[in-house]
Amino acid sequence: MIRLQFSLELAYTVLTPSADFFFDFHPAYTPQQTVMLENLTVSQAAATWSLQQDASGQRSMRLQAQSGPLKVNYQATVEIAHYSDDPAQIPEVPVYQLPLEALHYIYPSRYCQSDRLAAYAFALFGHLPQGYSRARAVCDWVQQHVQFRSNSSSGTTSAIDTLVERVGVCRDFAHLMIAMCRAINLPARFVTGTDYGADPALGPPDFHAYVEVYLGGRWYMFDPSGTAIPMGMMRLATGRDAADAAFATIFGGVQSEPPRIEVLAEQNGHQWQLPVHTNQGLSTAVV
Amino acid sequence: MIRLQFSLELAYTVLTPSADFFFDFHPAYTPQQTVMLENLTVSQAAATWSLQQDASGQRSMRLQAQSGPLKVNYQATVEIAHYSDDPAQIPEVPVYQLPLEALHYIYPSRYCQSDRLAAYAFALFGHLPQGYSRARAVCDWVQQHVQFRSNSSSGTTSAIDTLVERVGVCRDFAHLMIAMCRAINLPARFVTGTDYGADPALGPPDFHAYVEVYLGGRWYMFDPSGTAIPMGMMRLATGRDAADAAFATIFGGVQSEPPRIEVLAEQNGHQWQLPVHTNQGLSTAVV
Amino acid sequence: MIRLQFSLELAYTVLTPSADFFFDFHPAYTPQQTVMLENLTVSQAAATWSLQQDASGQRSMRLQAQSGPLKVNYQATVEIAHYSDDPAQIPEVPVYQLPLEALHYIYPSRYCQSDRLAAYAFALFGHLPQGYSRARAVCDWVQQHVQFRSNSSSGTTSAIDTLVERVGVCRDFAHLMIAMCRAINLPARFVTGTDYGADPALGPPDFHAYVEVYLGGRWYMFDPSGTAIPMGMMRLATGRDAADAAFATIFGGVQSEPPRIEVLAEQNGHQWQLPVHTNQGLSTAVV
């Protein structure tokens, strides 16, 4: 089991009389992810906010702030119990048998235009044996063919752009993997989470975007960017692509500072383990 | 109240050993739309199928057919009780107060790239008084600036394409209106329905794509293509755009004939009225 | 040496009071391509036309026709003397030494967005030994990865579209090969010509689009669509892509019938040979 200490500081200056913020930075409540303790502070006395949980356990906060500086501080202790399985034992689910919720993730979305990639994806992956290994092959292909470069993409960059230009950040790797999976009829979705930054070579902890593919009746995690340790990734929001699952969406004139994030993994010898790379299929979601 | 007799005949030839069909041609069950009688016939004895209803009342049928000819016949009697209101009394809902379900329809989707249209849409509609009339202005603008031409677009045509090329079919009009609405923070969604073809000038009854905009706590209907009588439109499926709400999605090698559709409105003087054009705001959905 | 009998019949109906036609169907005058006899008939007595030759020998005809039917008939006898060389002996020209005319063909154009393909093209072809064989590798790659399908593309389809969707006609194969070549700094251009339809499996004679790459101080011909016998291709117009080199560009309201084309190769045992497939590098242009 993984136990993470998550700490976040967001700093803004509201330039208009007021501004609305929609935040998805609360760790989701799921059967596999338990939020033990959490603490939220908002610096503006006059700000109003509320927290709302949807059927999947995702928690969305909306906050209305007034002109001037705004700080939002959040800390939580989160425990993640991964389901893991032997990749060789994880089958694909035939389209005809997909549950309705998973079926939606087979269709194209804003940044994952799978409808245009059928021939491309079938040529690459159509002949491979079905199962977890095929999703893994898509993940590896994306990682091998796209170069990670900070600030190489923008908010409108899509999977097609990344496929053509072969460069991006974690969001772009995720979009391309999702688009390719859907093009071969594998339901795939976008997760906004945090990256446990244990490995200095991979950089400090940060928000992260990764992929889940529906296989064997569960959603299995993949990190096509190869910049994180999947076992240390914590779920914030889930959606079809980044259009659904931004950690912050802002309406109004607002100046933002880079978020400050800390993620520490606890270790006590028996109960809490440090996240490590594994060849097992890892999952934290059934729906 | 409107009472429609709906009749549909679909004819395919399955060329592969089997094929999977996902159909959304059943009229949705909603508080405003009641399906009185319905009858479904599938020509293949060996075909298996099931019908599933989601939380919104949309009914999805999945069918697995074998090689060879396949006919699907469906008839239903459907009653629609429209909610109508004075446009001057229908306000916009501030983003901060949008229910979570409506909030999703403010984000960009596959064919409605509202994230790229903010400047364009604000220049056209940002200065207009808020309310139903603003959504109507978007609808009128789309109708006036896009030319209807059969077969002028394809399955990958998006709102941006239509904005640039100024030509399309009902699906394209809907996508452009939705994208423009979202760009000015109006939740908007795509409805696949049928078009009551009473007016010979507008063509025979057919599948139709139209738009719903979230205003005053309800979803109001708009027909940016101007080719239908909104009061006669019947809801089949609802989604972010055509990626979500096709009447048929097919996996396998299949040859299709054009669907044969009939929609007849009953009229009995007092209870059942013929659909007519109206200046009122019309709605058949709260969620 | 190749000797072709070329015959063309174009039939239009002008629907507006008048219409302007720009035709590039005259075989170009070049040192390697000699037009022996030619005959042109225009059916409208009132039509005016003129023929103009540019520095490269390309001949453009402009014609102004009046309302009503218009037929244009053209016949020519054309001799083509190919320069051929051993592929192993044909080097690339370093960018620094490219003549100014060739340099233009290294830049992106409307349908060949090589500026976006640098990473993609270098990953595929950057490590290959320089020379004719590298251009051949691009040609083969395009032929292997794109499927030929009639009517699968439109006048706005670009190399990026073809790269993503993997389907097209000869124009699309040419655009993709050109874009990939330019992305690795090989000057490449678009030729509109005719296809000697000797092989019934490849279809009847037709207009054709093919590619020339600047290597070893000459332009070498490539047919990435693989649908023609390059030795039998006759040059009409040359440009950066299809935007430059349409066989007909029309201004006005005009209804067109499919052009009727005949290309016959003469054979007399010694002087005139039938076009055949060859492994040699073939060229008919120095500039």
Added chain:
Amino acid sequence: MIRLQFSLELAYTVLTPSADFFFDFHPAYTPQQTVMLENLTVSQAAATWSLQQDASGQRSMRLQAQSGPLKVNYQATVEIAHYSDDPAQIPEVPVYQLPLEALHYIYPSRYCQSDRLAAYAFALFGHLPQGYSRARAVCDWVQQHVQFRSNSSSGTTSAIDTLVERVGVCRDFAHLMIAMCRAINLPARFVTGTDYGADPALGPPDFHAYVEVYLGGRWYMFDPSGTAIPMGMMRLATGRDAADAAFATIFGGVQSEPPRIEVLAEQNGHQWQLPVHTNQGLSTAVV
């Protein structure tokens, strides 16, 4: 007559063993633009370079530099004699009568996809009286509908992008105006020049991109960005769009510093005048 003192300093660090530079920073030799004195210094003793002039008087410099720092300094005195005419007297040239050279500029190019804009452009400008005033209307429309914002676009941004997103720099304003002109059959081309920065509100002298439209047998200058005084613009390179007419194209690993540019207008009361805004049609090119 305008007399400009032009001074340019370019500073690079070549990171690879060598790098090739193609520069178009020499003022073009044209009948209306005379280069009186010029001086070029290249800091690397081992660098080789040459200067080549094409038929239009454009001068391209190619330079091969070695690893390490590279500075290129250039100064010139340039006299520009503008042809000016009353806009009301400047007609459009019917397509049928366009000279072959101008005809090329009616076709779409990499960043000016006029082939997709016919309906859009005809709706806006199709009904206007033909002549200089119509090109002026396109220029004004672009200026009014696009917002100038530094760093808002990239090297792959096209006219379609700018039309949709309504923001850009001078290059983007030029591309959109060119695309719109071509869509209504007005030949239009891209000029890379310098901006006489007399007006502090418009910023210091800089490289600039502007437009020429073929009217009345000449190329007339337009500045759709509205950031320069057209009379003070000096021609460096001319092409279909930015793909053709970059001031520098670099092959190799090179780090660049921002160019340092000075443009001073001489004034001596009678012969040399300061550039001023004018309502006349201004031209410096017949071909």
